[in-house]
Amino acid sequence: MSDDSTAFLIICIITFLIGFPNAVLAFCSCIRKIHRKPIPIDIFMLNLVVSDLIFLTFLPIKMKEAADNMVWNMPYILCRINIFMFFLPIYSSGLFLTAISAERYVCVAFPVKYKSPKRFIYTVLICVIICVLVVITSIFPYKAAFLDSNKADNTTNKHHLVAEPQRCYSNFTAKQLRELLPARLSIVVVFFLLPLFICCFCYISLIRILIKCPLFKRQRKLRVIGLVVGTLLVFAISFAPYNASHIVGFIKKENPNWRNKTLMLSTLNACFDPIIFFCISKDMRKAIKVCVKALCNLMPI
Structure with a gap:
């Protein structure tokens, strides 16, 4: 096994071990909170958790x-x-993180409007729009990747006798690249650049408000900082290299050889999201404390 494959396997295992139990805890906390008294942030968080669970379920x-x-x-x-179950949750996660940043900003900057009784309906509508947008946008690179698939070792070949090992979503023909590269560039704009700009604007504005207002408790300010750090880690480490490969590929009219390395980093997305869950959900913080306490009690003194 090559060094890249070994590194990919290790990162996937680490992501699964860290992400899956935290995602399950966050999912249970969201369901319990929504059952009691749902607020917009709970709906966004639930959708983010579901995206992570789908991703982690297919990660093996x-x-x-x-x-x-x-x-x-x-x-x-x-x-x-x-292909669908790996990439769709990554795209949707970026948009749901953006929705969370906008919701936190509106909650603090416009508290009166935030209490509007229609906010719950708007939240559900936004989640539906995000899901539909992700699916529709992802169809174009998916279709482009399988044009003339018999001419590229792009997926498992149906023939039994082949000269080279079978690979999935790896090598592409010139015709496939002509369709695929512009589609990838549009994904960079819709699912990375625009969400990153919105997140930066919302969190910079939110931090400025918190610094100027002495009424907010220190714990709340620390949670906001943690939320900002967690979101930036996702965009900087998981999303940025992957989307940079799309930009480079579009400029050079090729599928970069180092793109697989960026896919390794994109899997870490599910490792950073628990930071966001912890900062947002009080129930999540309680659940983690209970689990840590139980583990400490099981450990021999």
């Missing part, structure tokens, strides 16, 4: 691919399903 498929040295030894249909 990526582990198997990495363990096989990025050779696709699984059924053909799993390759196409895996």
